[in-house]
Amino acid sequence: MQLTLRDICKTYPNGVQALNKVSLTIPVGMYGLLGPNGAGKSTLMRILATLQEADSGSAMLGELDVLHRKEELRKTLGYLPQEFGVYPHASAQSLLDYFAVLKGITGTGERRDVVESLLRQVNLWDVRHQKLRGYSGGMKQRFGVAVALLGNPKLLIVDEPTAGLDPAERVRFLNLLSELGETSVVILSTHIVEDVSELCTRMAIINRGQILLEAEPLRAVEGIRGRIWRRVVARDELAAVQREHGVISTTLLGGRTVVHVYDETSPGAGFEPTEPDLTYVYFSTMSGHIGQRRASARQPVAVGA
Numbered sequence: 303m304q305l306t307l308r309d310i311c312k313t314y315p316n317g318v319q320a321l322n323k324v325s326l327t328i329p330v331g332m333y334g335l336l337g338p339n340g341a342g343k344s345t346l347m348r349i350l351a352t353l354q355e356a357d358s359g360s361a362m363l364g365e366l367d368v369l370h371r372k373e374e375l376r377k378t379l380g381y382l383p384q385e386f387g388v389y390p391h392a393s394a395q396s397l398l399d400y401f402a403v404l405k406g407i408t409g410t411g412e413r414r415d416v417v418e419s420l421l422r423q424v425n426l427w428d429v430r431h432q433k434l435r436g437y438s439g440g441m442k443q444r445f446g447v448a449v450a451l452l453g454n455p456k457l458l459i460v461d462e463p464t465a466g467l468d469p470a471e472r473v474r475f476l477n478l479l480s481e482l483g484e485t486s487v488v489i490l491s492t493h494i495v496e497d498v499s500e501l502c503t504r505m506a507i508i509n510r511g512q513i514l515l516e517a518e519p520l521r522a523v524e525g526i527r528g529r530i531w532r533r534v535v536a537r538d539e540l541a542a543v544q545r546e547h548g549v550i551s552t553t554l555l556g557g558r559t560v561v562h563v564y565d566e567t568s569p570g571a572g573f574e575p576t577e578p579d580l581t582y583v584y585f586s587t588m589s590g591h592i593g594q595r596r597a598s599a600r601q602p603v604a605v606g607a
Contacts, residue, residue, distance in 0.1 A: 310359035332483035333484035334498030380450035390435035438473025514593035
């Protein structure tokens with residue numbers, strides 16, 4: 303089973319084109335949708351979650367028409383939005399039981415077993431009687447996953463899940479998502495490159511409503527090997543370096559500026575090669591040096607060629 307998107311378009315009444323002919327093929331497993339805020343990620347997620355209408359295009363989950371058979375899709379859909387509300391005075395167990403009823407799990411015994419199983423899966427069973435107002439950000443996110451998993455969804459959509467989590471909670475949450483990707487199509491929409499790098503076997507980079515690159519992360523990283531260079535420059539040199547070279551990012555190191563440049567050969571004196579990672583793939587794509595092509599699982603990614 304896979305999720306197939308073809309030419310999804312969405313323009314808002316104010317004229318903003320949020321999605322422009324988005325086409326993707328998303329297999330079972332963790333799939334990263336990476337892009338800056340305002341890139342169109344959340345719009346696409348809401349369309350797939352049946353919360354918004356696309357202007358045109360098609361989306362198929364196996365043989366199921368996502369855009370036109372919404373009630374049927376919702377039976378096999380899990381959705382964890384970037385922000386979701388909870389009843390602060392309810393316990394995790396009672397609120398999840400309530401959501402299970404709404405999902406159609408009406409048998410008392412079956413519902414009790416499902417609630418226990420999910421709370422154990424997200425490691426909240428020991429605090430099941432605690433009021434949700436006392437949960438940390440990561441605990442609330444894991445509760446949201448438990449809600450999203452009601453009904454054993456075949457499609458799970460997770461929008462900006464680690465924003466605001468501390469490092470320990472982030473690791474626990476990502477480990478949980480990784481387990482879920484073994485049996486379902488899981489779309490992880492984020493602007494955090496590390497989340498995609500650590501979790502996803504395939505990914506797409508989106509900006510201004512268009513897919514700029516679709517690839518396997520490891521192949522994409524290999525595709526820019528030998529093409530990322532760094533140099534420490536004084537602040538008054540920065541403007542000149544940016545004019546002369548394909549600077550993709552700048553960072554500060556000990557109060558000095560480090561520029562990173564995309565170039566197939568050495569940009570010149572003072573530059574040294576840098577070990578590539580997905581962050582450089584992202585910056586190179588966003589700056590227009592690579593992208594607008596697809597990386598086949600059967601051949602090396604041709605980014606930058």
